[in-house]
Amino acid sequence: MNIEKKRRIKNLAALTLSSLAALSGLFWLVFILGxxxxxxxxxxxxxxxxxxxxxxxxEGGGLRNAFVGQLLITGMATLIGVPLGVLGGTFLAxxxxxxxxxxxxxxxxxxxxxVPSIVVGTFVYAIMVKPLGHFNGWAGAVALAIIMIPxxxxxxxxxxxxxxxxxxxxxxxLGAPYYKVIIQVVYRGxxxxxxxxxxxxxxxxxxxxxxxxxxxxxxxFFSWNMNEPVxxxxxxxxxxxxxxxxxxxxxxxxxxxxxxxxxxxxxxLGRLLxxxxxxx
Amino acid sequence: xxxxxxxxxxxxxxxxxxxxxxxxxxxxxxGIFYALLSESKxxxxxxxxxxxxxxxxxxxxxxxxxxxxxxxxxxxxxxLSLLFAIPVALGIAVFITxxxxxxxxxPIGVAIELLAAIPSIIYGMWGLFTLAxxxxxxxxxxxxxxxxxxxxxxxxxxxxxxxxxxxxASVILSIMIIPFTASVARDxxxxxxxxxxxxxxAVGATKWEVVKDVVLPYSKLGVFGGVVxxxxxxxxxxxxxxxxxxxxxxITTSLFDAxxxxxxxxxxxxxxxxxxxxxxxxxxxxxxxxxxSFITLAIAKFFLLRAERxxxx
Numbered sequence: 001m002n003i004e005k006k007r008r009i010k011n012l013a014a015l016t017l018s019s020l021a022a023l024s025g026l027f028w029l030v031f032i033l034g035x036x037x038x039x040x041x042x043x044x045x046x047x048x049x050x051x052x053x054x055x056x057x058x059e060g061g062g063l064r065n066a067f068v069g070q071l072l073i074t075g076m077a078t079l080i081g082v083p084l085g086v087l088g089g090t091f092l093a094x095x096x097x098x099x100x101x102x103x104x105x106x107x108x109x110x111x112x113x114x115v116p117s118i119v120v121g122t123f124v125y126a127i128m129v130k131p132l133g134h135f136n137g138w139a140g141a142v143a144l145a146i147i148m149i150p151x152x153x154x155x156x157x158x159x160x161x162x163x164x165x166x167x168x169x170x171x172x173x174l175g176a177p178y179y180k181v182i183i184q185v186v187y188r189g190x191x192x193x194x195x196x197x198x199x200x201x202x203x204x205x206x207x208x209x210x211x212x213x214x215x216x217x218x219x220x221f222f223s224w225n226m227n228e229p230v231x232x233x234x235x236x237x238x239x240x241x242x243x244x245x246x247x248x249x250x251x252x253x254x255x256x257x258x259x260x261x262x263x264x265x266x267x268x269l270g271r272l273l274x275x276x277x278x279x280x
Numbered sequence: 281x282x283x284x285x286x287x288x289x290x291x292x293x294x295x296x297x298x299x300x301x302x303x304x305x306x307x308x309x310x311g312i313f314y315a316l317l318s319e320s321k322x323x324x325x326x327x328x329x330x331x332x333x334x335x336x337x338x339x340x341x342x343x344x345x346x347x348x349x350x351x352x353x354x355x356x357x358x359x360l361s362l363l364f365a366i367p368v369a370l371g372i373a374v375f376i377t378x379x380x381x382x383x384x385x386x387p388i389g390v391a392i393e394l395l396a397a398i399p400s401i402i403y404g405m406w407g408l409f410t411l412a413x414x415x416x417x418x419x420x421x422x423x424x425x426x427x428x429x430x431x432x433x434x435x436x437x438x439x440x441x442x443x444x445x446x447x448x449a450s451v452i453l454s455i456m457i458i459p460f461t462a463s464v465a466r467d468x469x470x471x472x473x474x475x476x477x478x479x480x481x482a483v484g485a486t487k488w489e490v491v492k493d494v495v496l497p498y499s500k501l502g503v504f505g506g507v508v509x510x511x512x513x514x515x516x517x518x519x520x521x522x523x524x525x526x527x528x529x530x531i532t533t534s535l536f537d538a539x540x541x542x543x544x545x546x547x548x549x550x551x552x553x554x555x556x557x558x559x560x561x562x563x564x565x566x567x568x569x570x571x572x573s574f575i576t577l578a579i580a581k582f583f584l585l586r587a588e589r590x591x592x593x
Binding site for chain 2: 022025039089091107114122210237238259263
């Protein structure tokens with residue numbers, strides 16, 4: 001076999017293999033999403049959203065408490081995490097632009113984005129559950145907020161950095177103080193990007209389970225009280241999936257479907273916003 | 281850049297507020313380290329460092345705790361998942377950057393991003409109810425009757441395949457980290473200047489030769505950073521493995537045995553720890569995990585930054 005042919009065969013083999021790799025990526029996506037869809041639709045019913053859980057082992061009931069709890073925890077986490085993240089990102093991109101501290105905090109945030117979420121759960125347990133003596137919804141919200149902050153902070157920093165400096169100079173020339181320039185000019189210019197960052201951070205924490213296991217824990221009763229344990233969809237899925245009853249499994253699948261659709265919807269929405277804003 | 285800061289009190293206030301908000305990240309990282317350290321103090325005093333990580337026993341009743349089994353489980357699942365994920369992820373990155381026609385680049389890229397967006401608990405559900413039975417009935421018996429017969433390799437495939445084991449957990453973990461590795465690798469590949477690639481094509485190199493001899497050498501720092509980043513992710517992943525690993529504290533050579541990782545032990549035992557020493561030992565595990573992943577992620581960041589600085593001038 002001559003060298004020419006050998007090279008061509010090698011090339012063909014390599015290209016085929018990497019195409020197969022790409023296909024396998026698609027395969028897993030379709031497999032997992034299809035599986036969640038097929039199993040989830042079977043368990044889906046109006047009762048799932050409107051009724052509270054039935055006693056263990058008894059058919060029927062729903063997960064109203066977990067839906068409400070999930071909204072509460074995620075909502076509160078957003079209220080805590082987003083302002084801190086946006087303001088923090090503002091400092092890095094504006095007041096400390098180009099300084100060493102800005103780079104350092106930026107790197108620390110990047111590392112924190114990937115810190116194991118279960119470690120955040122143990123941390124919040126130590127500062128908010130142990131001293132109070134009981135699990136509570138606030139602890140869950142704080143745990144999720146801690147995961148959100150670096151995500152929002154980094155996207156805000158990136159988005160603000162993309163606003164042209166000349167725009168700020170134009171505003172300075174009119175005599176505006178820096179904070180007014182930031183709020184009225186820079187934030188407006190970067191609004192879509194910041195919103196995308198917020199959306200993606202919500203998508204990131206809405207599916208988190210590990211940080212809630214030791215913080216908001218679980219609650220089989222309907223409750224608005226964030227000072228008590230609060231049910232969440234994700235922890236409920238974990239508990240129900242590991243449980244022995246078929247009806248629990250069906251509800252866990254249905255909850256999985258709802259949460260997956262919600263997260264993928266937000267993720268796609270964020271991507272579309274970005275594409276719309278920056279044209280591709 | 282700080283014009284007006286001294287002149288305008290509102291500006292000073294706003295600037296300080298943003299500064300405090302950005303410091304929260306540093307405070308949190310420091311706080312996590314401090315809290316884990318002080319909570320695990322009791323266990324550190326009782327077992328020391330070297331003894332703790334080499335002790336195989338994990339016995340809540342006798343109150344003897346060692347991290348060897350969980351560290352072993354973490355190491356095996358992480359290593360195996362990287363082994364499965366890296367070739368596929370690199371293949372995907374090559375496909376997106378070099379092979380795919382324009383109309384396929386977008387959809388494949390989106391698919392990979394969606395794969396990354398699926399929450400880990402969904403991977404866990406799918407792993408427990410769908411993948412584990414498939415592994416138990418088809419893949420593991422098949423591996424046992426083929427690779428298991430190979431002398432020397434046999435010890436990896438001993439025992440009755442149950443589907444709840446190291447192999448299944450590693451497969452799920454690898455599917456989870458493929459998107460991270462692939463997207464970092466794709467970004468690094470894209471940093472290769474087109475002119476260098478074109479020169480290679482001009483002297484008659486095939487696509488594979490361009491990838492192997494031009495793109496890969498050019499982007500190796502970034503790709504390495506991406507792999508280390510995925511390693512950090514795999515170390516700390518909890519829910520995807522919690523469903524299918526069984527939380528069995530043992531060191532086993534067979535991939536068909538249940539095991540425990542640091543994250544799985546924490547998820548399963550944290551709320552059940554009934555003595556101070558038990559809880560403190562779990563905190564000790566969390567501390568070890570935190571330090572390991574922090575170091576890993578810092579290394580990844582270091583390489584990614586160097587890659588960026590070197591090539592994006």
